[in-house]
Amino acid sequence: MKKLILICMASMLMACGAERATTPRVEDFKYSVDKFADIEILRYRVPDFEKLSLKQKEMIYYLTQAALEGRDILYDQNNKYNLSIRRTLEAVYVNYQGDRKSDNFERLTTYLKRVWMGNGIHHHYSEDKFVPEFSEKFFAEAVKSIDPSKLPLSKGEAVDALITKLTPIIFDPTIYPKRTNQAEGVDLIKTSANNYYGDGVTQAEVEAFYAKMKNPNDSTPISYGLNSKLVKENGILVEKTYKVGGMYSAAIERIVGWLKKAATLAENDKQRDVINTLVKFYITGDLKTYDEYSIKWVEDLASQIDFVNGFTETYGDPLGMKASWESIVNFKNIEATKRTEIISANAQWFEDNSPVDKQFKKETVKGVSAKVITAAILAGDCYPATPIGVNLPNANWIRRDYGSKSVTIENITEAYDQASLGNGFVEEFMWSDVERQRAKDFASQTNNLHTDLHECLGHGSGKLLPGVDPDALKAYGSTIEEARADLFGLYYMGDPKIVKLGLLPDKEAYKAEYYQFMMNGLITQLTRIQPDKNIEESHMRNRQLIASWVFEKGKTDKVIEMIKRDGETFVVINDYQKLRTLFGQLLAEIQRIKSTGDFEAGKKLVENYGVKVNQTLHAEVLDRYKKLNLAPYRGFVNPVYTLVKNKKGEITDVSISYNEGYLDQHLRYSKDYSMLPNKN
Numbered sequence: 252m253k254k255l256i257l258i259c260m261a262s263m264l265m266a267c268g269a270e271r272a273t274t275p276r277v278e279d280f281k282y283s284v285d286k287f288a289d290i291e292i293l294r295y296r297v298p299d300f301e302k303l304s305l306k307q308k309e310m311i312y313y314l315t316q317a318a319l320e321g322r323d324i325l326y327d328q329n330n331k332y333n334l335s336i337r338r339t340l341e342a343v344y345v346n347y348q349g350d351r352k353s354d355n356f357e358r359l360t361t362y363l364k365r366v367w368m369g370n371g372i373h374h375h376y377s378e379d380k381f382v383p384e385f386s387e388k389f390f391a392e393a394v395k396s397i398d399p400s401k402l403p404l405s406k407g408e409a410v411d412a413l414i415t416k417l418t419p420i421i422f423d424p425t426i427y428p429k430r431t432n433q434a435e436g437v438d439l440i441k442t443s444a445n446n447y448y449g450d451g452v453t454q455a456e457v458e459a460f461y462a463k464m465k466n467p468n469d470s471t472p473i474s475y476g477l478n479s480k481l482v483k484e485n486g487i488l489v490e491k492t493y494k495v496g497g498m499y500s501a502a503i504e505r506i507v508g509w510l511k512k513a514a515t516l517a518e519n520d521k522q523r524d525v526i527n528t529l530v531k532f533y534i535t536g537d538l539k540t541y542d543e544y545s546i547k548w549v550e551d552l553a554s555q556i557d558f559v560n561g562f563t564e565t566y567g568d569p570l571g572m573k574a575s576w577e578s579i580v581n582f583k584n585i586e587a588t589k590r591t592e593i594i595s596a597n598a599q600w601f602e603d604n605s606p607v608d609k610q611f612k613k614e615t616v617k618g619v620s621a622k623v624i625t626a627a628i629l630a631g632d633c634y635p636a637t638p639i640g641v642n643l644p645n646a647n648w649i650r651r652d653y654g655s656k657s658v659t660i661e662n663i664t665e666a667y668d669q670a671s672l673g674n675g676f677v678e679e680f681m682w683s684d685v686e687r688q689r690a691k692d693f694a695s696q697t698n699n700l701h702t703d704l705h706e707c708l709g710h711g712s713g714k715l716l717p718g719v720d721p722d723a724l725k726a727y728g729s730t731i732e733e734a735r736a737d738l739f740g741l742y743y744m745g746d747p748k749i750v751k752l753g754l755l756p757d758k759e760a761y762k763a764e765y766y767q768f769m770m771n772g773l774i775t776q777l778t779r780i781q782p783d784k785n786i787e788e789s790h791m792r793n794r795q796l797i798a799s800w801v802f803e804k805g806k807t808d809k810v811i812e813m814i815k816r817d818g819e820t821f822v823v824i825n826d827y828q829k830l831r832t833l834f835g836q837l838l839a840e841i842q843r844i845k846s847t848g849d850f851e852a853g854k855k856l857v858e859n860y861g862v863k864v865n866q867t868l869h870a871e872v873l874d875r876y877k878k879l880n881l882a883p884y885r886g887f888v889n890p891v892y893t894l895v896k897n898k899k900g901e902i903t904d905v906s907i908s909y910n911e912g913y914l915d916q917h918l919r920y921s922k923d924y925s926m927l928p929n930k931n
């Protein structure tokens with residue numbers, strides 16, 4: 252629940268960094284790599300990689316290898332047929348001897364690209380299953396036309412049987428329609444297509460199983476169920492743990508192998524200990540060891556290189572317990588980190604002065620560490636779609652007692668900003684040149700600052716009242732938590748203190764963020780929703796919740812208006828200070844809901860403001876957006892790292908190249924980092 256994803260792709264001017272000797276310059280770098288369906292694929296630069304020491308570069312190399320080895324785990328977690336489907340499509344793509352220019356083959360290629368983007372057969376964002384545009388007949392013929400030894404056949408399985416097995420999974424929209432179902436009133440486990448729970452397991456059984464494990468008096472509980480699949484064996488529920496010798500062992504063994512190599516090059520003993528503890532966790536699967544690792548990880552602030560590698564975020568489980576596998580390897584952007592250090596140094600002031608009721612505030616805000624990082628690789632659930640900020644660990648008690656590490660991934664936001672330059676979005680959706688100019692002048696800075704405030708302060712602020720179950724808000728928990736972090740940031744963006752601290756250059760600058768946020772929450776994020784659908788994803792729910800709540804509460808004072816001009820709807824903000832006050836009021840209420848575990852109030856807020864879409868407005872927005880011919884979603888390709896060796900075989904350097912395309916990258920990953928069987 253601590254991932255921040257870039258929603259608004261407004262085109263913003265980006266201040267150019269200093270010229271670098273070896274990293275390609277912004278103006279020479281080709282950010283856009285590929286475009287298909289509703290997706291644009293970008294690449295990102297890794298500025299200053301060359302300036303790291305050889306030892307650091309080599310360590311990063313091993314950590315990137317460990318990152319790539321987990322790719323198949325995520326596919327299998329997302330749906331148990333994903334690996335078979337991906338492997339079948341890849342086999343056809345590589346080996347097909349028929350007409351590769353035919354409509355059917357091109358549609359199959361597009362479908363395969365979408366599977367890579369979603370790490371499976373569901374859309375990475377809407378989580379709806381997408382249905383291919385090629386025919387079932389073509390699929391069967393194409394699969395039959397290639398050498399069976401290239402196909403992911405199980406032992407003794409005939410090609411026809413494989414086709415019969417996969418065809419309905421791929422083509423029938425009623426089978427596995429939703430990856431993670433959050434809709435109210437149905438069994439969330441049974442109606443979710445992902446693979447965290449075995450066949451026949453019901454939501455009631457899962458809830459009872461874990462309720463029995465939990466001790467309400469334990470103030471340092473493990474993250475129950477985090478690293479396992481819950482299945483029924485002979486009528487009894489058992490956890491299949493992800494570990495060496497357990498589920499996903501073949502991939503985890505490889506991850507462990509690379510981590511051990513990285514540990515030998517650690518920058519300091521603390522970091523070595525972090526890696527070794529993670530290895531121990533992968534070997535034992537013991538969640539107490541995982542907490543031990545998380546604490547050591549959050550306390551390692553000295554190292555320049557850092558990484559996330561493991562079962563981390565629980566968005567994919569409708570009950571928010573089981574974690575998907577992900578990895579990001581990164582190193583600190585020392586210059587940009589000065590900004591977040593100012594925020595962290597003033598964390599207590601922000602906590603003390605927030606509009607939240609005193610009983611819900613932290614007396615002492617601990618360990619709000621924040622840094623700006625440069626991503627070196629994105630993997631698992633951070634690839635191809637990726638967050639622009641991360642705040643970890645997730646365990647509430649570790650955050651309470653040890654704090655959390657918060658990062659902004661600035662080379663990713665740079666890629667977004669640069670790729671958006673002059674694409675017509677701002678021209679279409681902003682009300683006037685005043686808003687457009689403000690966006691040009693400040694939005695890049697305010698975007699980064701809002702991310703920083705969200706991550707460094709928002710998620711870390713406030714406290715639960717004693718005895719309140721951290722999971723009390725259940726399916727609404729993620730949305731409420733994201734709203735809390737966003738509001739904390741929004742409220743303070745407009746505070747004069749921000750300018751005093753030198754975080755924004757001008758007292759008008761915050762208006763760029765307010766306008767963009769309201770425009771996004773009320774109008775433009777609808778571009779990412781299919782016609783007739785409601786909002787499911789928690790970050791999107793959170794944004795609409797905030798925007799429509801303040802819109803409604805400010806209606807009599809006309810704080811914000813939705814005005815029609817030539818049949819097109821625009822957001823107009825008349826009173827920015829009153830808007831700030833409304834953000835503060837909602838922050839206070841959301842903190843109260845979180846702190847007291849008020850499920851009913853949380854549910855009401857989310858259902859009333861965050862979920863339902865105004866269909867008339869939606870149709871209009873989709874129509875306007877379509878004319879711009881932009882892709883609403885973006886993903887990334889990674890750079891390629893290669894060990895450079897001398898004649899004696901000694902490593903002399905690690906080179907980085909940015910030339911690999913989307914297709915080549917995925918085919919290579921599937922060849923080099925694919926240890927898991929088709930069925931796990």
Ligand SMILES: [Zn+2]
Pocket residue numbers: 252253254255705710733736
């Ligand atoms: Zn967040």
